[in-house]
Amino acid sequence: MASSYGADDDVFVLSGPHGTVRGRGVGRTFDDVTAARAALASGSVRAITGAIPFDPSDPAALVAPISLPAEPAPLAPSSPVRRRATSMIARPDPRTHRDRVIGAIKRIADGELDKVVLARAVDIVVEPAVDVPELLAALAGGNSDRNAFAVDVGAVFGDDSWLLGASPEMLLRRRGRVVTCRPYAGSAPRSADPTVDRAAARALAASHKDQSEHRFVVDYLRDRLAPLCSDLDVPSTPEVHPTGEVWHLATPIRATLRDPSITALDLASALSPTPAVCGTPTDAAAQLIREIEEPRGLYGGAVGWCDASGDGQWMVTIRCLHLGADRRSLRTWAGGGIVAQSDPQDELDETTAKLATVLRALGIDHA
Numbered sequence: 001m002a003s004s005y006g007a008d009d010d011v012f013v014l015s016g017p018h019g020t021v022r023g024r025g026v027g028r029t030f031d032d033v034t035a036a037r038a039a040l041a042s043g044s045v046r047a048i049t050g051a052i053p054f055d056p057s058d059p060a061a062l063v064a065p066i067s068l069p070a071e072p073a074p075l076a077p078s079s080p081v082r083r084r085a086t087s088m089i090a091r092p093d094p095r096t097h098r099d100r101v102i103g104a105i106k107r108i109a110d111g112e113l114d115k116v117v118l119a120r121a122v123d124i125v126v127e128p129a130v131d132v133p134e135l136l137a138a139l140a141g142g143n144s145d146r147n148a149f150a151v152d153v154g155a156v157f158g159d160d161s162w163l164l165g166a167s168p169e170m171l172l173r174r175r176g177r178v179v180t181c182r183p184y185a186g187s188a189p190r191s192a193d194p195t196v197d198r199a200a201a202r203a204l205a206a207s208h209k210d211q212s213e214h215r216f217v218v219d220y221l222r223d224r225l226a227p228l229c230s231d232l233d234v235p236s237t238p239e240v241h242p243t244g245e246v247w248h249l250a251t252p253i254r255a256t257l258r259d260p261s262i263t264a265l266d267l268a269s270a271l272s273p274t275p276a277v278c279g280t281p282t283d284a285a286a287q288l289i290r291e292i293e294e295p296r297g298l299y300g301g302a303v304g305w306c307d308a309s310g311d312g313q314w315m316v317t318i319r320c321l322h323l324g325a326d327r328r329s330l331r332t333w334a335g336g337g338i339v340a341q342s343d344p345q346d347e348l349d350e351t352t353a354k355l356a357t358v359l360r361a362l363g364i365d366h367a
């Protein structure tokens, strides 16, 4: 596989407020996170980029690139190319998703679990075909942080497919001993009317249901980071942050690693999947998701990079699409956290609002 790539080919791009990191060329490939972590720890590879799956038993798409150039600026944004969807199939259909939410609320009421994130997928065929750098720039253009990523998962899977997205949610960033996380959970669709939009943000900040949905993620990260870190700084109240399509509750977490040999990839594998994409307790939520959803593949995992010093950044793999070799067929997903107080129709509407991130970047009229 590696031989068909030149040393200057981008196989990974991550853009955001911290700048742009690229993975260039393919030194080695890994479909297993443990093997990639071991190669990095032994010094046999100098960096790892790519995607880890939602379900740790599924294949990862990780590459040891030939080089890992970084620029201080995020990607230059661009406007989407106009496209039409020649086929659009919801999996499951919206009514079934709502029924699944109703079922999950009942299981939460029965005490089986506290939170589960249920997702739905949409399979789309677009015309004209997608150009990967063009779509990446359009994804960066859809949010003020210029968040966007593109991962050549075909370099590992051998199917010439790409994973692209614009995730606002930072699973973790490691710089030396300093670890920062920025969990997102709790959402409200945005409005084109500025008065309605501001009111939606205020209502989100005051919503007990969204605060509780958010708290599960923050508590999980605190519990997982506590044995690994000192000076854990976890604000008690989340902030409200916008993407192009939705308002979110977000909490900036900061901590200091006790053991500097723990890498950003080690942390990504220890933390993912958080209750922002899975649920609480993790095992019960993962079991319920396995029972009712199709396998998620790379959606709900993490996308990022890690260098030889252990520094790196991993984003939660949401607001994304998996683009096929024909550059026309793709699957996109959106999920939402279900807690005891969730309303099934609101949850369906929330997934529709989240899907607009990808549809807008594809230039599809999503109204």
Ligand SMILES: C=C(O[C@H]1C=CC=C(C(=O)O)[C@@H]1O)C(=O)O
Pocket (backbone or CB within 6 Å): 117, 119, 169, 184, 185, 186, 187, 248, 275, 276, 277, 318, 319, 333, 334, 335, 336, 337, 354
């Ligand atoms: C699971 C997704 O979003 C997560 C991140 C932010 C807000 C979320 C929510 O409010 O449910 C989700 O936890 C998704 O976009 O597919």
